[in-house]
């Protein structure tokens with residue numbers, strides 16, 4: 636059946652500016668916004684706290700079914716508690732990339748993402764939104780940026796949290812996550828064939844969003 640709601644997907648590597656762009660675009664269009672990376676992060680945090688071995692697929696598969704995850708506007712609730720800040724640590728970033736290789740975790744979260752987006756006008760950002768989760772999305776973007784710039788942005792974000800990681804280590808971690816995200820067999824990070832690629836290197840968030848908004852408006856069917 637044809638959708639009557641409008642879904643916009645933004646995929647791409649860590650630090651390309653997806654979250655900021657998705658949030659700003661959603662605000663401009665009066666759409667909702669879904670940060671699917673936060674969902675993988677929340678599952679990773681929950682598994683770390685429970686002492687689950689992150690490479691143990693059967694254990695993760697059992698575990699994820701019992702995780703209570705809610706994504707009300709701008710928040711991430713794990714078992715009812717707000718973990719929006721706790722999921723942003725470097726340890727959780729590393730664990731999330733690993734947990735995201737689990738087919739059972741992906742299946743569970745993809746299902747949840749489709750439920751959340753059903754009947755809503757929404758901007759969804761992640762790695763597999765345009766390819767796997769919403770292949771019928773109205774507009775698909777794949778946002779990229781130079782690795783150096785992505786590492787700089789990530790360094791700034793972590794510094795705000797009081798986490799100091801030297802730039803060389805950060806760059807190596809970023810490359811490892813990119814590799815892991817792009818080469819996993821299930822739901823790898825990949826541009827959909829019909830995605831529009833935008834390189835945010837040297838662009839402000841406003842410039843990125845203006846480009847996206849122009850595409851979206853050109854595709855909006857007349858009322």
Ligand code: DC
Pocket residue numbers: 649671672673675676728731732733735760761762763764812816
């Ligand atoms: O975008 P992020 O850094 O918050 O994502 C955290 C991890 O989750 C990242 O390593 C990739 C993974 N992820 C994924 O596999 N699929 C998504 N749709 C979103 C994130």
